[in-house]
Amino acid sequence: MKKYSYQKCTAIVLAFIMFFSLFAGVNQAKAEAGLNVNADGAILVDGETGKVLYEKNADSPLGIASMTKMMSEYLLLDAVKHGKVKWNQEYSVSELVYKISQPTSLSNVPLRRDGKYNVRELYEAMAIYSANGATIALAEVIAGSETNFVKMMNEKAKKLGLKNTKFVNSTGLNNKDYHGEQPQGTGADEENVMSPRDVATLAFHLINEYPDVLKTASTPMKVFREGTTDRIVMKNWNWMLPSLVYGYKGMDGLKTGTTDFAGYCFTGTATRDGKRFITVVQNAKDSSGKNDGYKARFGETKKMLDYAFSNYTKEELVAKHYQVKGHKTIPVIKGKEDKVKIYTKSAINMVIPNNEKDNYKPVLVLDKKKVNKNGEVTAPIKKGEKLGYLTIEPKNGDKVSFLTEEGQKKVQVDIIAVQDVEKANWFVLMMRSIGNFFGDVGHGISSTVKGWF
Structure with a gap:
């Protein structure tokens, strides 16, 4: 009896899955046929x-x-x-x-x-x-x-x-x-x-x-x-x-x-x-x-x-002064501060299908000429200096096509430094180098000692 009930429930679930799959397929076909130009x-x-x-x-x-x-x-x-x-x-x-x-x-x-x-x-x-x-x-x-x-x-x-x-x-x-x-x-x-x-x-x-x-x-x-x-x-x-x-x-x-x-x-x-x-x-x-x-x-x-x-x-997909989660700052070397805040210079607006605003994600691209392979930028940095750009793309991986590169750039905005970061003077840089040296030495000794046991 229990086996029969289990099989019956399984059949019902599969039927529902097939029904909704068919329904979704019909809706997708309708969407694709939404515009047919003669x-x-x-x-x-x-x-x-x-x-x-x-x-x-x-x-x-x-x-x-x-x-x-x-x-x-x-x-x-x-x-x-x-x-x-x-x-x-x-x-x-x-x-x-x-x-x-x-x-x-x-x-x-x-x-x-x-x-x-x-x-x-x-x-x-x-x-x-x-x-x-x-x-x-x-x-x-x-x-x-x-x-x-x-x-x-x-x-x-x-x-x-x-x-x-x-x-x-x-x-x-x-x-x-x-x-x-x-x-x-x-x-x-x-x-x-x-x-x-x-x-x-x-x-x-x-x-x-x-x-x-x-x-x-x-x-x-x-x-x-x-x-x-x-x-x-x-x-x-x-x-x-x-x-x-x-x-x-x-x-x-x-x-x-x-x-x-x-x-x-x-x-x-x-x-x-x-x-x-x-x-x-x-x-x-x-x-x-x-x-x-x-x-x-x-x-x-x-x-x-x-x-x-x-x-x-037409929707605002990215607001002016938007900060990407997990990338609100960039590490700074040779500066008085060790990081700089970044945000978008302006907003990104784009024509998209109705009610699909949440289907787009921001993509941060830092300027390789200004940011090294470790993701660090070298001081001095001026407030408003461009350090990269931000664009958007569909979360589902769909390709967005534009007629021209100029048009595509209209959905890109500059990523800029929020404040100045001055270059540290020679004495500070020297002391940091010494500190980093002994820090590296200390780390090496510690690792060696741990290796003995």
């Missing part, structure tokens, strides 16, 4: 640190169409910053720019063959209306020719660490739209390609290094050549701006793109409650797998942003 490639990142929150085919080179213009914007803003180009600088229209700017089937503001335009109005036409002729005009302003500009684009891509990127023109058009006048060294049917990770990395650099780009990118409508017979109303192609068709709260950028090769693409960014996210979709489709155009790219972007704003929160 696009050939996609990525979702934190706009402040570049922490990757979701990715799909993130390293596959795909068509980007007019999202290309983000690199053209970056190079222009860089040239203005360094005084190589001025906003009021005038441009005289080249024959190529005139030809490209005329077809209304392409995104354009028609430019006059004998016209003169300043850099700012050409920039606004590019950033708001995705004007192709205006983009080539800016390429000529910066580099003398679009051919030279494309070389600059690819060189900058390498410097930014974009590993799956190739630019063949400044606009994102298919080279066949140039009718044989595409940049030298590129094929007639070539298009620009980037991976979702590269697109997000470019966007990350653009909005963090040149945040004013968002003031232009978020302009829903602007008139080109106001007060002239060339007046054109430029409506922003980013229909997710709050006042437009697919308006989304907090949306303020960044760039759309469409060609037959690339499909419907969009790099979006939105901010709410102190959080900013960047999204990329390439060749976006609807839930049935069909490419239904504008609705698909904006719908899939909304899906990612809704997921991010609902499931992630």
Whole structure:
């Protein structure tokens, strides 16, 4: 009877274990399927640190169409910053720019063959209306020719660490739209390609290094050549701006793109409650797998942003002046004191999944150039002197991925000395040496005597 009862209890326990294991497995599957983006490639990142929150085919080179213009914007803003180009600088229209700017089937503001335009109005036409002729005009302003500009684009891509990127023109058009006048060294049917990770990395650099780009990118409508017979109303192609068709709260950028090769693409960014996210979709489709155009790219972007704003929160994971348990001080040699207090110079804030603050632990890394192999620092030490850094990592061993090293450093803070530690004078150091010598001798004698018995 007792044996039967024992077997019955064991069976019940095993059944419960199997049930809860199955339940946990279902929940895990649901979590993994929490975000499924219908696009050939996609990525979702934190706009402040570049922490990757979701990715799909993130390293596959795909068509980007007019999202290309983000690199053209970056190079222009860089040239203005360094005084190589001025906003009021005038441009005289080249024959190529005139030809490209005329077809209304392409995104354009028609430019006059004998016209003169300043850099700012050409920039606004590019950033708001995705004007192709205006983009080539800016390429000529910066580099003398679009051919030279494309070389600059690819060189900058390498410097930014974009590993799956190739630019063949400044606009994102298919080279066949140039009718044989595409940049030298590129094929007639070539298009620009980037991976979702590269697109997000470019966007990350653009909005963090040149945040004013968002003031232009978020302009829903602007008139080109106001007060002239060339007046054109430029409506922003980013229909997710709050006042437009697919308006989304907090949306303020960044760039759309469409060609037959690339499909419907969009790099979006939105901010709410102190959080900013960047999204990329390439060749976006609807839930049935069909490419239904504008609705698909904006719908899939909304899906990612809704997921991010609902499931992630910005938390202070390490407070300012935080001291690591067991490492509140560092031993000091040659100092008036034998140890120095250390703490973090500032706080660490990071976007993490809701209610997971306790799942992160601090990791202390001391500077090997200042701390010897015994973990000691040599006096003198100045108050506020950096002695290492503190970062955080998940307790469960999960890998946290960032777009750039610069972004990753935003979740690292300096470890600094709390107070000055002066170097002891020669007499004190000499007496310590003598004391240490006799201490070592005494210890040696004691050990020897103990060894006799």
